[in-house]
Amino acid sequence: MSSNAGRAEGAGPAEDADRLKVLPDGLLVDRSEPRRRDPVTLAQGKTQKPPNPPGPEDRRRLLEGTHHDPHEVLGAHPLPGGETAIRTLRPYATAVTAITPDGHRHTLHDDGDGFFSATTRRPVAGYRLAVTYQDTELTTADPYGFLPSVGELDLHLISEGRHEQLWHALGAQPMTHQGVTGTRFTVWAPNARGVRVVGGFNHWDGTAFPLRSLGSTGVWELFVPGVGEGELYKFEITRPDGTRSLRADPMARRTEVPPANSSIVTVSQHVWQDDAWMRERTRRTLHEEPFSVYEVHLASWRPGLTYRQLAEQLPAYVKDLGFTHVELMPVAEHPFGGSWGYQVTGFYAPTARLGTPDDFRHLVDALHRAGIGVLIDWVPAHFPRDDWALAEFDGRPLYEHEDPARAAHPDWGTLEFDYGRREVRNFLVANAVYWCEEFHIDGLRVDAVASMLYLDYSREEGQWTPNEHGGRENLDAVAFLQEMNATVHRRVPGVVTIAEESTAWDGVTRATHHTGADGLGGLGFGLKWNMGWMHDSLGYVSRDPVHRRHHHHEMTFSMVYAYSENYCLPISHDEVVHGKRSLVSKMPGDWWQQRAGLRAYLGFMWAHPGKQLLFMGQEFAQGAEWSEAHGPDWWLLDPSYGAEADHRGVRDLVRDLNSAYGAEPALWQRDFAPSGFAWVAGDAAEDNVFAFLRHAADGSPLLSVSHFAPVVREGYRLGVPEGPQAWRVVLNTDGERYGGSGVGEAAGPLEPEPVASHGRPASISLTLPPLATVWLRPA
Structure with missing residues (x-):
């Protein structure tokens, strides 16, 4: 035995501390000369205690990676007679020494294939292993010397x-x-x-x-x-x-x-500064408050910006435009950027493309401190088949359904979750809670709910199996969504959940404990995207004005079912990609008429019952379809481009829409109550006119008049509630500052006349601007 080994055997703790150097990763390196590999004897020529290697079966299973209980073999284990066996598996090591708490070093026998073992009578609790690799010795606690760390x-x-x-x-x-x-x-x-x-x-x-x-x-x-x-x-x-x-x-x-x-491996170091926002959030009644959402794809809003750089620009921009919330397209990690985040592999990790999880927390914090709520798109409907992620995670269907027909999503080439498996359901429910608790998210917009609810979604007859009652409802998915909503609302008061659900499923926003005609409880969402309104209204405005009178019902039908759910009106990214054209490009006519039509449509949308959502770029009449590769065409807002009357004007209108919206309780206090709405002129198809009243909780009205014809109509009479007050214009989308013609801008208050109209004893006469929406209220 070398003299160095002799010193090691008798070395005390003080000498150890002087000899061992702490590496940056927390391990220790022995700076003394390396010892011989074959430790046959101890210091002073004493024979080493006999080794106690693992048995052949344990040895095989450990080397093959099939041992279910390595702690039973490796680590320290008592033997008969008061001795303790220490065993470790360290491939590529030339020597391993156990260092007991009293500083003694016990050289382990090389049992081959990376196994080392020894026996000792010394106390070993808290021992460390010094593992020698060529000329380097690393000292660490033995992973197999610990009790289970999960409670x-x-x-x-x-x-x-x-x-x-x-x-x-x-x-x-x-x-x-x-x-x-x-x-x-x-x-x-x-x-x-x-x-x-x-x-x-x-x-x-x-x-x-x-x-x-x-x-x-x-x-x-x-x-x-x-x-x-x-x-x-x-x-x-x-x-x-x-x-x-x-x-x-x-x-x-x-x-x-x-x-x-x-x-x-990560640990959050972020110190939140949004306490005031979080306290106020729990006191809000979202359904009776302004809720105007700006949808954002973070990676392309300003391409190249990180989470922290976005925190310097996005809150100020959104606050200036008056939106109450941003909705972020999925931020959970996804392998393919072109999926926009809708094919998730890392459900608990914000995408690293823009920074760390704490960087994302910093962005949310900045938005909250600016008074902006944060919603995220959440995708529990499916996941991709990447062989390093969830698909057949442990060699068999685990997160996906074991029935291949149920597992394969027919539209997207992905896999559907097995909502009937309690651990999978737990994975998703906890994930919803995780984003709200760990990142202070204010709401979850749940993607593709319809594809979850129906067993026959996008499947032909014979490609699906009915549920236990013979129906097409996916009862496991229903139970999952109910549990998710109930858990989130219980644990995180003030958070809203929003369903992207495109069918007439009954009770999407009904409480989970209220049973409907189908015998199922409500799904428990706070809001539902009104896909029917979106489809119908865009169909109407995309037609030439001369043909619109034949499709008048497309703008009025939404009020037939407006109070069946709590609705949000979405003009989302899905409507401005893949050949669908941007919002302004859907409008017929020349460039002036397109912008006018867009402004009129936005005025109609903001006044219609329900909350509203607008995708980035549409707030300034983005002409091109959105592409995640380059984002909005911000150069259109450059003053040198001369865009004041074109694109800046539309953005100014959106700012004023949000400002007027927030100041008028009639537009949001009774969004989900029939008493908050009344038609004035819902059948004026020949005139392309839609006029209706909105009422606040105290009954005070606001009159919205949308005119979707490119002509001026003078002396247009509309019935109004009785009262002595004159009516004044709150907002006119044809204003010159918005790029309009300015018709009606100079008009003063309109006095009601005792002339019956539209079933009301009083009425006002006004000039309707071309392709415009006008809001009026009693002066």
Whole structure:
């Protein structure tokens, strides 16, 4: 034995501290000369205690990555007679030494294939391993010297599918465990024969880092000392057929920038500054307040900006235009940018394309401090088939339905979640809560709800199986959506959930405990996108004015069902891509008429019952379709372009629409009550006129008149409520500052006359501008 080995055997803690150098990753390196590989004897010529290697079956399973309980073999284990066996698996190591708390070093026997073992009578609680690789010695606590780091309550809730903060139990969780800092790695993989964690900390070789199975829960766990913030990792799954697959963590809170797809250990350091916003949010009654949404694709709003750079520009822009909320197209990680985020692989990680999770928190914080609410698109309907993500995660259908016909989404080439499996339902419900609690999100717009609700969605006869009652309803999806909405509303008061649901499903925004005619409870959403209004109204305004009288009902039909749900009126990204043209380009006529038609349509939309949403670029009459490759044509607003009367005028109108909207309770207090609306002229098809009253909670009215013909109509008489007040114009979309002709701008208050009209004893006579909407209220 070398003299160095002799010094090591007798070295005390003080000498250890002087000899061992702390590396940046928290491990220790021995700066003394390397020892011989074959430790046959101890110092002073004493014979080493006999090794205690693992048995051949344990050895085989550990090397193959199929051992369900590596902690039972590796680590320290008591032996008969008061001795303790220490075993470790360290491939590529030339030597391994166990350092007991009293400073003594016990050289382990090389048992071959990376296994090392020894026996000792010394106390070993809290021992460390000094592992020599060529000329480098790294010292760390033994991962197999720790008790499970997941609590029994966590495991019980996971098995029941009721862990509402699942991200605290699964994934990579930096922590201090039994007095040692490191990261706990946990993953749900019930079909796996074995699981290892690989990453930069073990040179992407997981042989020495198998996880243990925590019984029937299907959860695998390992605490790895010394691993912390910023480490890259994946799980190596040994599948039922014995093959292996490297998988990103389904619960990863941070990822690499695509196309790279490793998960990253992360800890939030963000200090929130939106306390006032969060307190106020819990006191709001959203249905009786202004709610005007600006939809944004973050990556292309201003291409090239990071989350933090967006925080410097987006809040100010949205606040200036008067929108109350932004809706962000999906921010969860996705491998293909052209999917716009609707094919998610990292459900718990904001996309790394624009920065870190804390950078995204900074953006949300900045929006809140500017008084802007934040909604995000949430996609629980499906996920892509990438072989490093969720698809057949542990070798068998797990997150997707086990029936291939139920699993395959017929439209998008993706996989549908198995909502009937409690752990999958838990994964999604907890994910909804996660975004609201961890990122202070104010609302979730749930994508593609219709595709979830119907078993026969986009499927022909014979391609689907009826439910237990013989119907086409996906009862598992119904139960999931009800649970998600109930859980989010209970845990995070003030948050709104919004359904993109394109059918006549009964009770989308009805409370979950209220049963409808179909025998099912309501889905529990706060709002529903009114896809029917969107489709019909865009169909109407896209027609030449001379033909509009034949399609008048397309603008009035929405009021037949306006109070069947709590509606939001969406002009979203879906309506301005893939050959559908931008909003202004849908309008017929020359450039002046197109802009006038757009302004009139926006005035109609803002006055119609329901909340409203407008996609970026449409607020300034973007002429080209949206493309995620370059975003809106901001140059159209450059003063040198001479766009004041063209594009800047439309943007000024949107600003004034939001300002007038917020100042007029009649436009939002009774959005979802029939008492908040009354037709004045709903049948003026020959004139292309739509006139209606909106009423505030105190009964005060606002009159909206939309004229979709390119002519001036003078002396147009409309019935109004009785009263002595004159009516004044609140907003006229034909104003010159908006690029209009200015018809009616100079008109003073309009005195009501005792002339019966439209079933009312009093009326006013006004001049209708061409292709314009005018709002009036009693002076």
